[in-house]
Amino acid sequence: MTEENSAFPPPSRLVIATRESRLALWQAQFVKARLEALYPACRVELLGMTTRGDRILDRPLAKVGGKGLFVKELETALLAGEADLAVHSMKDVPMVLDEAFALPATLAREEPADAFVSNRYASLDDLPPGAVVGTSSLRRQAQVIAQYPYLAVSPLRGNLDTRLRKLDEGQFDAIILAAAGLRRLGLGERIRAVLPVEVSLPAAGQGALGIECLAERAEVRSWLAPLGDPFTTACVAAERAFARVLGGSCEVPIAAYAVRESGELWLRGRVAEPDGSRIYGGEIRGPLAEASRLGETLAQRLLDEGAAELVATLSGGAA
Numbered sequence: 001m002t003e004e005n006s007a008f009p010p011p012s013r014l015v016i017a018t019r020e021s022r023l024a025l026w027q028a029q030f031v032k033a034r035l036e037a038l039y040p041a042c043r044v045e046l047l048g049m050t051t052r053g054d055r056i057l058d059r060p061l062a063k064v065g066g067k068g069l070f071v072k073e074l075e076t077a078l079l080a081g082e083a084d085l086a087v088h089s090m091k092d093v094p095m096v097l098d099e100a101f102a103l104p105a106t107l108a109r110e111e112p113a114d115a116f117v118s119n120r121y122a123s124l125d126d127l128p129p130g131a132v133v134g135t136s137s138l139r140r141q142a143q144v145i146a147q148y149p150y151l152a153v154s155p156l157r158g159n160l161d162t163r164l165r166k167l168d169e170g171q172f173d174a175i176i177l178a179a180a181g182l183r184r185l186g187l188g189e190r191i192r193a194v195l196p197v198e199v200s201l202p203a204a205g206q207g208a209l210g211i212e213c214l215a216e217r218a219e220v221r222s223w224l225a226p227l228g229d230p231f232t233t234a235c236v237a238a239e240r241a242f243a244r245v246l247g248g249s250c251e252v253p254i255a256a257y258a259v260r261e262s263g264e265l266w267l268r269g270r271v272a273e274p275d276g277s278r279i280y281g282g283e284i285r286g287p288l289a290e291a292s293r294l295g296e297t298l299a300q301r302l303l304d305e306g307a308a309e310l311v312a313t314l315s316g317g318a319a
């Protein structure tokens, strides 16, 4: 227990703002259960909401403003006092938060990788030339084309069930999804292959859940902090610092993945041209306590190696 923790009596009621997709509800329920275990006398309620990101399904996210789309409405509920906390996939949380908000807990990450899903093929290596791979993630697209230039990548949006339905209807030969989301929904058997991180380096924060609340509510921050995992927190901090320095714009394919190895933090990062024609990649190791600085240092190194020009072109050229 920290001093801050013991300064507040345990909560009697907490409201969680959540999106209403099956994955978001699973994640909110998961946090609800964790909170109820920690605070047995507390009533924990869910407040379901629809975000712009859930409504706009006909265009790639990068074209409609990207990340913030999934968190804005939830933040509005926090500001209005309708909810005390919001549960997010850390991957969907913008790299820079408004100063009114805090992220008091990042939960332990279980599964960071991307998954290959197909009804006919066992892996990316099995796909014949011209096969159509569905993904709207520029990061997945760039990495797939760079390594499998004979494949065709085609846009795929919607929640997990919708994406699987589009695959099953035959619109794609294979699709790529986050393994974490599939497993959380009990759809792990759809995974034909987990993509090695060398093939598809994950997005910053992928597979980790984060909890957001108002920065000024010290009591809420202290109640949520014990749910956090220190190693995941450090790893995700490094990944997000890397992405932040590279601009964090959704027009730029950015991948970042950190692990703890031999007591140190090991961060790998990539920034790419959307068509995979250029990829700048690198890695860095150092103390967990310096997570953010490691992310910033690696990003700056890639910028100096030439990524700066790529980032400027992609960010400036937005339609």
Ligand SMILES: NCc1[nH]cc(CCC(=O)O)c1CC(=O)O
Pocket: 089, 090, 091, 092, 176, 177, 178, 179, 180, 181, 205, 206, 207, 208, 209
């Ligand atoms: N882009 C939406 C999104 N945000 C988080 C996840 C998966 C769960 C996670 O990363 O924690 C997904 C689905 C996907 O990318 O396939």
